[in-house]
Amino acid sequence: MSEAISRQIDRSQMTVSDEVAIQINEMNKWYGNFHVLRDINLTVNKGERIVIAGPSGSGKSTLIRCINRLEEHQAGTIVVDGTERTSDLKNIDKVRSEVGMVFQHFNLFPHLTILENCTLAPIWVRKTPRREAEETAMHYLTKVKIPEQAHKYPGQLSGGQQQRVAIARSLCMRPRIMLFDEPTSALDPEMIKEVLDTMIELAEEGMTMICVTHEMGFAQAVANRVIFMDQGQIVEQNTPHEFFNNPQSDRTKLFLSQILGH
């Protein structure tokens, strides 16, 4: 698993500040009668890089989707950057544009060019002038190493390139927090590395990140905290070193033996 990360990581900017970015308190969520998330308590400081792991159906994705309010929670509070997630509409749009989100299936807009994908939200949500938005977009596209694809359509790009565009698209809104929902799960093995490299670069610049991922190499190299979830609850959290070498709960041990066992 860790062979995807081969390079030396620059940790000079990867500092965790005391400032709280996300505060989740006693949060619960149900789908109908099904209790998906149970008593979630989580504090994320600015600059933290958190990896959430766990078996499928454990509520990892639902948790980060609640942070972006793509899903509503029914009890408890989620405070992002000082604003609470409630059903007040203005509040939602504001907070959503502060938090970038990268999806498993990229969700690029297939009818718009790469550049248009990246400039749409800055122009219409942030009211950035078009020229400035395009400059920003080209800056981030250069950063994810595909500036030459700017005028193509998403369907003409490989999966890895599409996911990098999706990351650039989120960055164009200059978010303070980035959420990744299994960003590499839909990719061929050859393309996982290029996406992980982009994410590592982002971490090196001090971005606050929460990643749901099965890339344990990435967790070991970049995360400062690994959270293990099962059945809608946080079962264990620790530094990556402790988490992988000295797991405490039986459920974690079983999970790790299953994904690292061969």
Place this chain on the structure above:
Amino acid sequence: MSETAYVRTEMIGQKPPPAGQSGPVLWMRKNLFSGWFSTVLTLAGVFAVLAIIYWALPWFLHGVWNAKSLGECRQIVAATWGENASGACWAVIRERWNQFLFGFYPSDQYWRPTLTFCLMIAAVLPVLFFDNRKVSQWVIGTMALVGALVFYGLSTPAEIAIQIIAIFYVIFVLAAVAPRRLLWVTALFPAAGFWLLWGGSLWTPVSVLVGLGLVIFTLSAVSARSGLLWAGVVAFALFVCLFLNPFRLAESLTSMLAYLVTFGQWRISPSFSIWIGGTDITGWLPLHGFLSSVLQSLAPLSLPHVDSDRFGGFLLAEVIGVTAIVVALPLGIILALGRKSDMPLVKMLCVGFIEFVRGVPLITMLFTASLLLQYFLPPQTQFDLILRVIILVTLFSAAYIAEVVRGGLAALPRGQYEAADALGLDYWQAQRFIIMPQALKISIPGIVSSFIGLFKDTTLVAFVGLMDPLKGVTQIVRADINWKGIYWEPYIFVGAIFFIFCFGMSRYSMYLERRLKRDHR
């Protein structure tokens, strides 16, 4: 040499396919004669086509264009091709083409519907070929040339013909120099077309346009400064002031109450009736009436008024069809969005409307338009029959469009909504930039099918006494003693024109699909 270990030292380059994999003979063997069954079908098909040509071709070729009556046609055919020969009598088209096209529109005014049709083409082109402005330029250029000939053929008075050609020329130059500005023609066309077709004072449509412009300007100014809520409030106030005319409304309501009190019965008072009906729909605007009468007295520009009951033929079909198509699309989109809305009341209303309209035959609605509506509206009302039919055909079509668009919405993956949400786009922005462009693209075939159906359904207005080209006009022509007994020719003529329009729409939809193909799958 081992069987299990193998290393390739050279990669193989591209090679051409083996010979004999293409060519006409192979194509025929594959597609026409692939087995005994398809061979039989192919032969039967060829035989059927030949038989139709054998029977119908002489009839077409023996056609007579110059005759005064069906009897004369038959004599000419018998004299030229022998006693038993059959031949078409196209002379009926030659003599009555104007009724098929214009109904009973005054013949010295034929240039008006023709000009309207040409302007309509100029108005829709920049919308239809939004990303290929060359097309508009070419079509408008051709239209200017052909149009000039047509107006010569229609024996339009010279001074009017010169003005028309000047209009064409201006539009052509506009298309060549600033193609985007053609959208101005699009924006002004509804008012211009209305005035050209029905006539009356020029200042009527102008003052309506001025009023609309004022409303739009005020709304955009208010919404830019104080947001949508206030814009909504102002829009409502404007609507009440301009359309409902609060003084008249108050007067009507009090007189209605007086009726209720004095006679103890609930009936519509005369003044309320006048208020509802008006004499025409634009008369509801107090400002409009004032403005247009002042302008008319300053500069009396007007065309002779033409009554709705003189409209007929393809003029009628086009007026109803085009208006209904243009209005039904946005209405259908709104209904589709309403049906998917989270707001229960909006959703209920939209579902109720769509299901009701789809559950009722169009003819029922047309009868409602022509008969029942009159019972409910007060006796003084002269709510134009064509307008009523247009409204009901539009509503009818909008319900179908709504369902087609809903299909397109359902085909979009949820991720598109989520990505739009995650970027902070609000509902209308997401709809406008992300959802609708994709959903409408998926729905193009369905939408165009609805439009084609709607256009052909305009012939159903025959049942409410309007002169549609198929039944209305043909019946009138066949009632003429000279053309009694003629059968195929008018229907073939009308069918051919319908085919040209519908086939055009179909080809356009395929063109648009190709044009918008962006997924590269």
